Amino acid sequence: xxxxxxxxxxxxxxxxxxxxxxxxxxxxxxxxxxxxxxxxxxxxxxxxxxxxxxxxxxxxxxxxxxxxxxxxxxxxxxxxxxxxxxxxxxxxxxxxxxxxxxxxxxxxxxxxxxxxxxxxxxxxxxxxxxxxxxxxxxxxxxxxxxxxxxxxxxxxxxxxxxxxxxxxxxxxxxxxxxxxxxxxxxxxxxxxxxxxxxxxxxxxxxxxxxxxx
Amino acid sequence: xxxxxxxxxxxxxxxxxxxxxxxxxxxxxxxxxxxxxxxxxxxxxxxxxxxxxxxxxxxxxxxxxxxxxxxxxxxxxxxxxxxxxxxxxxxxxxxxxxxxxxxxxxxxxxxxxxxxxxxxxxxxxxxxxxxxxxxxxxxxxxxxxxxxxxxxxxxxxxxxxxxxxxxxxxxxxxxxxxxxxxxxxxxxxxxxxxxxxxxxxxxxxxxxxxxxxxxxxxxxxxxxxxxxxxxxxxxxxxxxxxxxxxxxxxxxxxxxxxxxxxx
Numbered sequence: 001x002x003x004x005x006x007x008x009x010x011x012x013x014x015x016x017x018x019x020x021x022x023x024x025x026x027x028x029x030x031x032x033x034x035x036x037x038x039x040x041x042x043x044x045x046x047x048x049x050x051x052x053x054x055x056x057x058x059x060x061x062x063x064x065x066x067x068x069x070x071x072x073x074x075x076x077x078x079x080x081x082x083x084x085x086x087x088x089x090x091x092x093x094x095x096x097x098x099x100x101x102x103x104x105x106x107x108x109x110x111x112x113x114x115x116x117x118x119x120x121x122x123x124x125x126x127x128x129x130x131x132x133x134x135x136x137x138x139x140x141x142x143x144x145x146x147x148x149x150x151x152x153x154x155x156x157x158x159x160x161x162x163x164x165x166x167x168x169x170x171x172x173x174x175x176x177x178x179x180x181x182x183x184x185x186x187x188x189x190x191x192x193x194x195x196x197x198x199x200x201x202x203x204x205x206x207x208x209x210x211x212x213x
Numbered sequence: 214x215x216x217x218x219x220x221x222x223x224x225x226x227x228x229x230x231x232x233x234x235x236x237x238x239x240x241x242x243x244x245x246x247x248x249x250x251x252x253x254x255x256x257x258x259x260x261x262x263x264x265x266x267x268x269x270x271x272x273x274x275x276x277x278x279x280x281x282x283x284x285x286x287x288x289x290x291x292x293x294x295x296x297x298x299x300x301x302x303x304x305x306x307x308x309x310x311x312x313x314x315x316x317x318x319x320x321x322x323x324x325x326x327x328x329x330x331x332x333x334x335x336x337x338x339x340x341x342x343x344x345x346x347x348x349x350x351x352x353x354x355x356x357x358x359x360x361x362x363x364x365x366x367x368x369x370x371x372x373x374x375x376x377x378x379x380x381x382x383x384x385x386x387x388x389x390x391x392x393x394x395x396x397x398x399x400x401x402x403x404x405x406x407x408x409x410x411x412x413x414x415x416x417x418x419x420x421x422x423x424x425x426x427x428x429x430x431x432x433x434x435x436x437x438x439x440x441x442x443x444x445x446x447x448x449x450x451x452x453x454x455x456x457x458x459x460x461x462x463x464x465x466x467x468x469x470x471x472x473x474x475x476x
Contacts, residue, residue, distance in 0.1 A: 125238070
């Protein structure tokens with residue numbers, strides 16, 4: 001069951017990466033950044049998988065996942081949102097979070113080997129705020145990256161809590177800790193489905209139309 | 214398998230972070246709702262302002278048209294009737310004067326009869342222009358037919374008129390608007406468009422009465438239609454909105470104009 005969802009998640013992620021990369025050259029900058037985000041996630045997932053096989057421990061890679069996701073999505077939203085205020089908030093947020101994390105890890109390097117609650121919380125929470133900005137902007141404008149935005153909000157709402165309790169679950173017995181991780185994997189697969197749907201709705205047709213023209 | 218005991222500090226930290234994150238996410242939700250409402254209300258206000266602005270413009274156009282029409286009627290009365298009646302009254306005074314020969318009396322009476330006839334004829338024409346009696350008596354179809362005949366007989370233009378609708382006489386008030394729109398369009402075609410051919414076609418499309426109007430005049434660039442919206446066009450717009458209909462105007466320079474409106 002869990003394995004099925006893990007594989008489904010991976011397969012969808014890979015499919016999304018391929019589909020988004022296909023139209024890469026003809027698209028806007030926002031689209032390119034999002035494709036970059038998928039690429040970063042693919043890299044982290046491959047690294048995670050390899051580390052798991054080689055060392056049976058890949059927890060430290062979660063930091064790359066959170067920070068990579070935060071940087072890429074911050075850039076994505078800073079290009080996507082309208083208005084100077086929102087762009088400024090996103091830029092300042094990015095700088096502040098990265099600098100505080102650098103300070104935290106230099107002061108307490110041992111945090112690197114477990115889930116860093118502050119890191120999980122601040123990166124997810126800021127992305128949720130940015131996604132809300134985008135929803136707010138879309139109230140009276142054209143819907144751009146609408147389903148991706150929905151997916152981001154849903155996934156982050158769910159997964160943030162699961163990651164926050166991550167340090168506790170590492171102490172659970174394997175049987176119980178798997179339950180929370182299966183939940184996370186299911187959420188992840190749903191998130192990827194949203195991204196896939198966005199591609200189908202917004203970008204799959206662009207090529208055909210161009211051929212017709 | 215022996216479980217490692219979970220340090221209490223870890224649990225407390227987790228609980229605090231979870232609690233704070235839920236709280237803050239709730240706060241984000243509330244703020245989102247608050248600002249969205251504000252934005253939507255503002256948009257609605259803007260929309261209403263626009264509507265009011267539009268209505269004001271329409272009212273303005275109606276008032277100006279009314280004044281223009283009054284001026285025109287005043288001018289018609291003054292030029293065609295008052296002037297003639299003046300001469301008649303002068304002639305009547307002349308009749309009163311003593312020592313008139315029979316021939317002079319006959320001449321003056323002839324004059325009076327002629328002028329009164331002309332004044333009568335003119336007053337009939339003015340009344341006819343204001344509201345054609347044929348339209349009032351026989352409805353829109355006959356009214357438009359007569360309008361077409363008038364245009365054909367008096368000016369260098371060919372009018373082709375086709376009607377597929379049986380107009381109900383109960384709707385004559387609405388039909389008067391249609392008649393006025395056509396009058397305005399035809400006047401425009403002649404005056405501004407220099408058209409030599411006009412086609413009018415009444416058609417029933419899925420139960421909605423539609424009028425198609427075309428001419429072969431000089432036309433205009435319909436991408437800049439806002440620049441061309443003179444008083445007449447505004448008048449047509451407000452008449453169509455009275456009729457709860459829609460209007461579509463398309464035109465190209467040197468390719469005439471095509472207007473289609475529903476009523």
